[in-house]
Amino acid sequence: MADRDTGIEFDLAVVGGGSGGLAGAFRAAEHGARVVLFEPDALGGTCVNLGCVPKKAMWLAADLAGRLRMAPSLGFNGLAGGHDGGIDRLDWQVFIAHRQRYISNIHAAYRRRLDAAGIVVRPSRARLVAADTLECDDGVRVIAKQVLLATGGHALRPDVPGAALGGVSDDFFAWRAAPERVAIVGGGYIAVELAGVLQALGSQVDLFVRGTRLLNGFDAQLCEQLAEDYRQHGVRVHFGYGLGEVESADGGGVRLRDATGQASERFDALLFATGRAPNSAGLGLDAVGVATDARGHVIVDARHATSVDGVHAVGDLGTDAALTPVAIAAARRLMDRLFGGRDALFDACDIATVVFSHPPIGKVGLTEAEARERHGDAVHVFSAGFRPMLQALAESPQRSLFKLVCVGQERRVIGIHLLGEAADEILQGFAVAMKRGITLDDLRDTVAIHPTSAEEVVLMR
Ligand SMILES: Cc1cc2nc3c(=O)[nH]c(=O)nc-3n(C[C@H](O)[C@H](O)[C@H](O)COP(=O)(O)OP(=O)(O)OC[C@H]3O[C@@H](n4cnc5c(N)ncnc54)[C@H](O)[C@@H]3O)c2cc1C
Ligand SMILES: NC(=O)c1ccc[n+]([C@@H]2O[C@H](COP(=O)([O-])OP(=O)(O)OC[C@H]3O[C@@H](n4cnc5c(N)ncnc54)[C@H](O)[C@@H]3O)[C@@H](O)[C@H]2O)c1
Secondary structure, X not given: OOOOXXXXXXXXXXXXXXXXXXXXXXXXXXXXXXXXEEOOOOOOHHHHHHOHHHHHHHHHHHHHHHHHHHHHHHOOOOOOOOOOOOOOOOOHHHHHHHHHHHHHHHHHHHHHHHHXXXXXXXXXXXXXXXXXXXXEOOOOEEEEEEEEEOOOEEEOOOOOOOHHHOEOHHHHOOOOOOOOEEEEEOOOHHHHXXXXXXXXXXXXXXXXXXXOOOOXXXXXXXXXXXXXXXXXXXXXXXXXXXXXXXXXXXXXXXEEEEOOOOEOOOEOEEEEOOOEEEOOOOOOHHHHOOOEOOOOOEOOOOOOEOOOOOEEEOXXXXXXXXXXXXXXXXXXXXXXHHXXXXXXXXXXXXXXXXXXXXXXXXXXXXXXXXXHHHHHHHXXXXXXXXXXXXXXXXXXXXXXXXXXXEEOOOOEEEXXXXXXXXXXXXXXXXXXXXXXXXXXXXXHOOOOOOOOOOHHHHOOO
């Protein structure tokens, strides 16, 4: 049956024009499939509009502010230091105009590519009414042989009184100036990233962490050092904090109360970075029988098939790691199988990931703790702690800490953990090498590039 408006019979309907949906639509069209894509908001989804891209832009501004602050101690005259009107003080309005221009260019590029690929874009939400039928908000129904669900997720607030007084990362991207005093609740990716950015761009940040460490899942020792780096940058990190409630403060802003009722100081703004949930409500999943887990994630198998034939899901809606390159890779492999005649499976092993903290921290493979649990005494750990040259020249206390986790006689590398200047850029190449099964000797046989931070990985003892 054909689409009522376009008269086209679609091979694929994609719900959601974010990282996974767009990647799937483009790859399917490359294979000759007729594709319709539903997206009620800006093309690019979370990553382009409210995630990776604007976040990295703010991180770059924060990084530059840190360097400008360091410059006078190295002899650069005429650069006023400090937080009060010096050259290191960012005019957010100006910077955000650059940030949003960059994002508009991405939208325009997507629009051109969609047109060139002949993909029909419907600016509407869609929901399943049958395994091969989607209904738009205006009641129009579209039929397609295959369906890809890629509706992403949204930020969660903790279930405490007054939580509505706080914002989430989406709200942060609407800010046009650094609030003087900011409280951030959470200890994961977003909490750590926004705390670093805001502190560097002029706010006094207090980070309230429920657990006893930052970034569960990253190397514990590196995270301890990252917490120390944050303290040196002026972030006040409160571990073991149980949030009880949030209340309005006299004179504006908010105060937090902990689980024992003790009130905090006043903050001009509060951000929750306490995890995200999938956008699975209102998608018609129950009506069609698509199975979800207790948190609402669509359950998929290794081929990204759901419990209903012909219906697939990728990205944050499903159960994969919530990272843009994961959504993209999964969608492309799926389309290669559905329309390209290839039996390529998405490989979820050893996905490298970086938190854009100050400095950045990255990992690929097992942490030392995970490796010891799995391989016991066969695990060998090598690490290098050092001060990068710029930090040493400026007599900044910020140090880097790199760690290799190896296993067995041949010291096969099964984990790489980097905290420090340029860790975000260094990790990718070593992640390729690790996936190829390198050993410590392979690294040591590689001549170093000197003087760099990266050379510490091949010189590690
Ligand atoms: C603050 C922040 C920073 C991040 N930084 C990084 C980073 O640096 N690196 C990284 O790898 N990942 C990062 N992520 C995670 C990354 O953004 C997500 O993993 C990625 O965007 C998931 O892609 P997706 O296609 O599943 O969903 P999304 O990109 O969220 O796209 C989903 C789309 O579906 C649309 N939609 C929803 N419901 C419907 C419906 N019923 N019908 C039609 N359309 C619908 C939405 O409007 C949206 O455009 C970050 C996330 C956040 C929140
Ligand atoms: N650089 C990147 O690649 C990047 C950046 C941002 C986000 N992301 C992705 O988005 C996902 C979501 O990010 P996130 O930071 O929201 O989630 P997260 O899972 O990384 O961290 C959530 C944090 O909130 C805490 N928390 C949860 N409920 C709480 C409560 N009621 N009170 C206090 N603390 C609570 C958790 O203990 C944890 O520290 C990440 O897991 C990651 O996959 C990636």
